[in-house]
Amino acid sequence: MKQQSGSKRLSTFARYVVSYMLVLLLALSALFLYMYVYMNREVRAQVISNGINRLSRIAYQHEGYLDNMLNTAEQIGLSPYLQPFSYRDEPWRAYELMQQLVPYTVSNDFSDQMYLCFASDDYLYSSSSMMTLDMFSALMHYEHVSGAELMRLIRQPGGLCVLPAQKVASSLLGSDQYDMTTFIIPLGMSQKSERGSMLFLLRQNTYQQLFSDAIAMNANTCILHDGAILASSGELPLSAEELTSLLAGNEATMQREFVSGGVPYTLLALGNRSWGMQYVMLMPSSELTGNVWHSMGGVLMMIAALAVAGSVLSYLLARRNIRPIREISSLLPQDxxxxxxxxxxxxxxxxxxxxxxxxxxxxxxSLPMQRHDFVLRFMKGRFDSRELAVAAATSVRLDIDKPYYGMVLCPEQEQNDQPFTMQEEPLNRVTGVTVCSVEMAAMNNFLYVVFADTEQGLHDVANALHQICIERYGHACVAMSNAHQNFTHAPACYLEAATAYDNRFVMDDSRVLEYSFVSVNLRDILPQARKITDGINQALVLNNRALLSGKLDELLAFLKHSSMTPFAFRLIYNDVIHTLLREHAANVADSSDMKDMYDIFSLSGCQSVDDLDELLRRLCDAILQAEKPVPTEETGGIEEVAAYIREHYADPELSISAIAEAFGVSTARLSLSFKERNRVSPNEYLAILRVERSKQLLTETELSIKEIAVNVGYYDASSFIRRFKQITGVTPLQYRRSKEDTNHGNDA
The missing domain is CATH 1.20.5 (Single alpha-helices involved in coiled-coils or other helix-helix interfaces)
Known part of the structure; x- marks a missing residue:
């Protein structure tokens, strides 16, 4: 059995290894194919470019030699010192002519032999010998040109005449036959004179030296002139006629593929050259392929190295992945x-x-219980965004992604201890709404949270509930909130419904009690309360309990001297507490305790301003005590920075760069560490300190605004006023007057 279990494990392990190896093989094959295509294109382009360059170099050198021969014939034909003569009439001039040909022979290093023949003479002259034309034609045996034809061409060349490479036997050349190329050039050809001609004999080894670069490339190179092969580096796979047909229409550079004798070739040609010369290179395609594979050597070594590394990695990954498979398999019953x-x-x-x-x-x-829990969490404002609320509702199969929502309260009746369902008349006739209900046992009523496509849908549900209560119990007390869109306002929405419900004893219950019927004017009170809330936030940021206590006392005194109902107090405190939770819950180690400390039910249970004040103080104390711990190695340094700012806040030269220089750190590091510890930057901390000190001077002294600005570290009053208003929402003068009015009111 152990052997069978081992074979099973090996089988699973082998599957992993084979899978990884197949993926590796596919990847390496794709890499190889890409590199081969790339290298084939690049190497082919490079070889062709090199071939064209070599042809250009051959053409340049060959045309240079040809120009040298033409120049020699031109100079001799136009020289006043080399005038035509007849040996029979003036034999003594022959020696002078041979002496004059010596420098031309020496400078002409391209041809093997050079002869001069005047039109009025029957002799050929070189720098070392002379002979009659009849003797020369008798001694020179051309493979394809007869002696008479050779004499005619020498006598009347009619322009540049080229005898392509052919076997030539002559005692003048030695005992062997040689492949020779012959050039016959008229004297003074540019002047179209008929003074005579020059004869240049070139051996094939001269051309072989010219073709040496092409021979190194394993390519056959040849020169064509008037459809004949002037010279070639070796045996060509095509005849002159076949090459001429391939080059038909060639004007400059040509590249062409062809097959000869079953062997593919690449043809490179340069045409339209001087004197009608064409330079051709024939390269077997196998040569290109060989160059490609030679260039692929490094790539193949790299792929081999990757294959080895990939195989090892496949083995290691297979071992790593088989481990959890075996662990999971071991947890299952062995069968x-x-x-x-x-x-x-x-x-x-x-x-x-x-x-x-x-x-x-x-x-x-258990779905009803989950929906009950969702309604309670939604009503307490436990969802920080619409997306979170919608996701939670979807998990309990509720569609609440609608533009409007509201809350409706109905009293619990002895005849019915369950909320009404949407299947009952006339609730089943309301469309475009989603209704969630929960029993509020402690308050003896039912809460309905209604999500609707339109505001009218909220009223339709409330009116339907009112109608059901009238029909079944003969009386109804149905209260509803205003329509809301922001899901984070759910606690305020419940307070609105509870307020409308609390007013059931003084309002007519013949219709639905709407929150809009309750007259609570908070338009002028809420902005001032929010300014005080900003001060509370600043005290929490500064971690200053004395300042925090003063701000809470200020809020309490303000609310006690304002004529408001308990609901107004609850609504303001709900706004203050919600703001503190939103801004400070993320900065403490565990915010769940604070959220549990405060919910909408504890707020609605407060019956006096003092009860609400006690709730707010406990929350602020929890925020101060529950701050996230800061690493001890940075806490001391940041505290020293804060103390330094408190000591030097009145210095107008104090800035973050000056503080960083004083403590020997960078401004970026100082700003980041300080903000991580205190949740405000050093500049913001300095501004808050200066504003708090200026508030004290505004209320306790009669200094002018400009003097106070200088005392707290500002160069000019305008900068101070702008910063003060940015933090407090009012100008320094408005703040001083508001404090004076408050003191007069307290005295009265």
Whole structure:
């Protein structure tokens, strides 16, 4: 059995290894194919470019030699010192002519032999010998040119005449035959004179030296003139006629592929050259392929290295991934009939799916309880965004993603201890709404949270509930809030419904009690209360309990001297507490305790301003005590920076760069660490200190605004006034007058 279990593990491990190796093989194959295509294109382009360059170099050198021969014939034909003569009439001039040909022979290093023939003479002259034309034609045996034809061409060349490479036997050349190329050039050809001609004989080894670069490339190179092969580096796979047909229409540079004798070739040609010369290079395609594979050597070595590394990595990954498979398989009941570990896991997944279906059916039965929990959490404002609320509602199969929502309260009746459902008349006729209900046992009423596509949908649900209560119990007390859109305002929405419900004894219950019927004027009170809230925030940021206590006392005194109902106090405190929770809950180690300390029910249970003040003080104390711990190695330094700012805040030269220089750190590091510890930057901390000190001077002294600005570290009053208003919402003068009015009111 152990051997069978080991084979199963090996089978699963082998699957992983084979899978990874296949992926590696595909990746390396794709890499190889890409590199081959790339290298084939690049190497081919490079080889062709090199071939064209070599042809250009051959053409340049050959045309240079040809120009040298033409220049020699031109100079001799135009020289006043080399005048035509007849040897029979003036034999003594022959020696002078031979002496004059010596420098031309020496400078002409391209041709093997050079002869001069005057039109009025029957002799050929060189720098070392002379002979008659008849003797020369008798001694020179050309393979394809007869002696008479050779004499005619020498006598009347009619322009540049080229005898392509052919076998030539002559005692003048030695005992062997040579492949020779012959050039016959008229004297003074540019002047179209008929003074005579020059004869240049070139051996093929001269051209072989010219073709040496092409020979190194394993390419056949040849020069064509008037459809004949002037010279070639070796045996060509094509005849002169076939080459001429391939080059038909060639004007400059040509590249063409062709097959000869079953062997593919690449043809490179340069045409339209001087004197009608064409330079051709024939390269076997196998040569290009060989260059490609030679260039691929490094790539193949790299791919081989990647293959080895990939194989090792595949083995290690397979070992790593097989471990959790084996752990999961070991947790399942051992059953040999299941096959290998994969089969065991698949069987286990099927079993888990079956159990999950059973669990789903059980959860269906607990869906009302989950919806009850969702309604309570929504009403307490536990969702920080619409998206979170919608996601939570979707998990309990509620569609609340609608533009409007509101809350409706109905009293609990002895005849009915369950909320009404949407299947009852006339609720079932209301469309475009989603209604969630919960029993408020402590308050003896039912709460309905209504989500609707329109505001009218909220009123339709409230009116339907009112109608049901009238029909069943003969009386009804149905209260509803205003329509809301922001889900984070759910606690205020509940307070509105509770306020309308609290006014049921002084209002007519013949219709739905709407919050809009309750007259609470908070337009002038809320802005002032929010200014005080900003001061509370600043005290929390400064971690100053004395300042915090003063701000709370200021808020309490303000509310006690304002004529408001208990609901107005609750609404203001709800706004203050909600703001503190939103801005400070993220900065403490565990914000869940604060959220549990405050909910909408504890707020609605407060019956006096003192009760509300006690709730707010406990919350602020929790914020101060629950701050996230800061690393001890940075806390001391940041505290020293804060103390330094408190000591030097009145210095107008104090800035973050000056503070950073004083403590030997960068401004970026100082700002980041300080803000992480105190939740405000050093500049903001300095501004808050200066404003708090200026408030004290505004209320306790009669200094002018400009004098106070100088005392708290500002160069001019305008900067001070702008900063003061930015933090407090009022100018320094308005703040002083408001404090004076408050003191007069307290005295009265």
């Amino acid at each position: 040999e009939s299941r096959g290998d570990e994969w089969s065991s896991i698949q069987t286990g997944i099927q079993e888990l799916s079956r159990r999950n279906s059973d669990l789903t059916r059980r959860l269906e039965s």
